[in-house]
Amino acid sequence: MEPNQDGREQDESGPGIAVVRAPVTLAHLRGLAEGMFGDLVKAVVDVGQGIMAIGGELHADEEALLITAGSSQGDLWGINLYPDRYEGPDFIEFDSMINVRPSQGNRTRSVDDPAIRVAIAGIVARLVRP
Amino acid sequence: MSAHVGLAAGRWQTLTLAEQLGNIGSEVGRAIRAGERDDPQRFEGALGRALELFDLTMADPRWRGHRLREIARAREVTCDFLVGENEYGSTAASLDAWFLHYAFAARRDR
Numbered sequence: 372m373e374p375n376q377d378g379r380e381q382d383e384s385g386p387g388i389a390v391v392r393a394p395v396t397l398a399h400l401r402g403l404a405e406g407m408f409g410d411l412v413k414a415v416v417d418v419g420q421g422i423m424a425i426g427g428e429l430h431a432d433e434e435a436l437l438i439t440a441g442s443s444q445g446d447l448w449g450i451n452l453y454p455d456r457y458e459g460p461d462f463i464e465f466d467s468m469i470n471v472r473p474s475q476g477n478r479t480r481s482v483d484d485p486a487i488r489v490a491i492a493g494i495v496a497r498l499v500r501p
Numbered sequence: 502m503s504a505h506v507g508l509a510a511g512r513w514q515t516l517t518l519a520e521q522l523g524n525i526g527s528e529v530g531r532a533i534r535a536g537e538r539d540d541p542q543r544f545e546g547a548l549g550r551a552l553e554l555f556d557l558t559m560a561d562p563r564w565r566g567h568r569l570r571e572i573a574r575a576r577e578v579t580c581d582f583l584v585g586e587n588e589y590g591s592t593a594a595s596l597d598a599w600f601l602h603y604a605f606a607a608r609r610d611r
Contacts, residue, residue, distance in 0.1 A: 410546045468523045471608040
């Protein structure tokens with residue numbers, strides 16, 4: 372896949388789904404949210420590579436896209452981004468079915484390890500700009 | 502307007518029942534937490550998505566029969582707790598746990 376001007380790589384599994392390696396704007400996230408769920412954008416973050424996929428209807432679609440692009444499943448965590456809550460504590464919601472991974476000790480839809488939550492928040496802060 | 506355009510177009514019906522119910526549970530869990538935080542915007546969004554996914558599941562011809570009855574009962578109990586009088590005496594924990602079982606089942610090999 373070839374990255375476009377703002378670092379996103381489009382995929383054929385959906386019109387809005389893309390791998391993000393370079394910062395995208397908050398306005399872009401708002402556009403995705405308005406075009407799909409209204410208030411949120413689903414995202415899967417690769418804490419190993421510091422990239423994420425956004426814009427899928429299911430976290431599982433974004434997970435599959437990243438694995439196809441070379442990510443390891445153990446590094447992938449599903450979150451929701453609420454553009455209207457940017458810079459607030461509710462901007463990132465750690466909640467996805469793909470996070471249920473008993474083999475890694477994560478037994479809820481959240482991200483149980485605080486260190487991983489911090490890593491995810493750092494990657495999102497780097498990849499989403501006002 | 503559907504929030505899940507691709508899923509409504511048929512892809513939802515390629516998922517297993519555990520995957521479908523696990524995903525519905527994600528939205529139900531979000532609605533529960535938004536309600537607890539008195540966040541009506543998030544509550545309405547999550548509730549709407551949950552009900553849309555419930556309806557897609559109930560329209561899935563694979564679940565006609567006894568499975569459809571259980572799915573319909575789950576929708577009824579969910580609505581009863583989130584926007585009804587809670588006649589079934591559900592709790593946030595009990596409802597969340599019911600759906601989480603399916604998320605586990607869908608992800609048991611991961």
